[in-house]
Amino acid sequence: MKRAQDPESRIIATLNSLEGIQRAKPAPFFFTRLMSKMQIKNESGWERLVVFITRPSVAMVTVALIIFLNMLAAYHEVERNAKTDIVEQSYADYYYVNTSSLYDFENPEQ
Numbered sequence: 286m287k288r289a290q291d292p293e294s295r296i297i298a299t300l301n302s303l304e305g306i307q308r309a310k311p312a313p314f315f316f317t318r319l320m321s322k323m324q325i326k327n328e329s330g331w332e333r334l335v336v337f338i339t340r341p342s343v344a345m346v347t348v349a350l351i352i353f354l355n356m357l358a359a360y361h362e363v364e365r366n367a368k369t370d371i372v373e374q375s376y377a378d379y380y381y382v383n384t385s386s387l388y389d390f391e392n393p394e395q
Contacts, residue, residue: 328336337343 338347
């Protein structure tokens with residue numbers, strides 16, 4: 286194996302290779318990304334749930350679902366009351382019972 290000619294020429298070649306050197310520059314937004322990664326904290330399950338629930342799309346779907354369920358419950362209540370009234374009226378007709386009470390009259394003295 287052959288060594289370089291002399292140490293002085295090797296030193297000069299090394300110094301000449303350093304002439305075009307420049308300071309290293311980070312990629313764009315490197316420091317912003319670095320700071321955001323440093324500030325990330327471990328979120329608990331509750332915090333992630335709150336973040337998920339407070340999204341506008343989830344909130345709108347939840348409100349729409351609640352309104353739909355309320356309308357469905359009101360519809361079934363009206364149907365149940367209508368069926369109950371029919372049953373009570375048929376009972377009253379069958380047994381010749383007056384189903385009105387004292388509270389149904391505006392003026393009880395008549």
